[in-house]
Amino acid sequence: MPELHIVLALCTAALLAGWVDAVTGGGGLIQLPALLVLMPGAAPAQVLATNKLSSMFGTAVAAWTYYKRVRPDLRTALPMAAAAVAGSAGGAACASLIPQSAFRPLVLVLLVLVGAYTLRRPTLGEAQALRWSGRAHYAAAAGAALGIGFYDGIFGPGTGSFLVFALVALLGYSFLQASAKARIVNLATNAGALAVFIPQGAPMYRLGLAMAACNIIGGRLGAKTALRRGSGFVRVVFLTVVGALLARLSYDIVAG
DSSP states (O other): OOOHHHHHHHHHHHHHHHHHHHHTSOTHHHHHHHHHHHOTTSOHHHHHHHHHHHHHHHHHHHHHHHHHHHOOOHHHHHHHHHHHHHHHHHHHHHTTTSOGGGTHHHHHHHHHHHHHHHHHOTTTTTSOOOSOOHHHHHHHHHHHHHHHHHHHHHTOTTHHHHHHHIIIIITOOOHHHHHHHHHHHHHHHHHHHHHHHGGGTOOOHHHHHHHHHHHHHHHHHHHHHHHHHOHHHHHHHHHHHHHHHHHHHHHHHHHO
């Protein structure tokens, strides 16, 4: 267990990350860098596993909070979650084979496209207007979850935001409904990655559980804020997180 001041700093980061994750995803933008900076002696697998361990608890609480109020359609969310588990486990298994630096330029381009698309359509995600029904809807949802799940297992930053965007732009959900479903799917991606990391003994359990307690508080507060403020608020936070991810990845590419 690290020194107390480091634990307190990481717990604060976990609380903020839980709030952001619950609203629109992207809490890894806060929590993962905090672990990398404050735990420089930890192996990459330990950092990734501890991040997933903490995030899983906060995401679970946020998902339950959304479910009680929004009642997201589980006929879409559960197949997405199953596909995401498979994708995330596959990504985690490949995490040591492909350098993370290989993903940064691609993710940077995707974030630019996501941000530009959302900005150019101010009414996007205000109301629900599903683009497909039946098998086509479920196939598109599962395909998106499989790809994003793989990305989460192998790299990770912005997974929740990509899930929200896919649900809004591809499938036609409102931002609030998309955020509710994304929490269920994101919970599955965390579980899928941990299924690979735990047998390797990667998580730092005491630190991860301390951070998880704070992530739970943040997740509950974030979900309640999003439910109270609605889709317009979620859209603003979404664009803010996308902008922050762009800034961080651009810095990583220039510095690297």
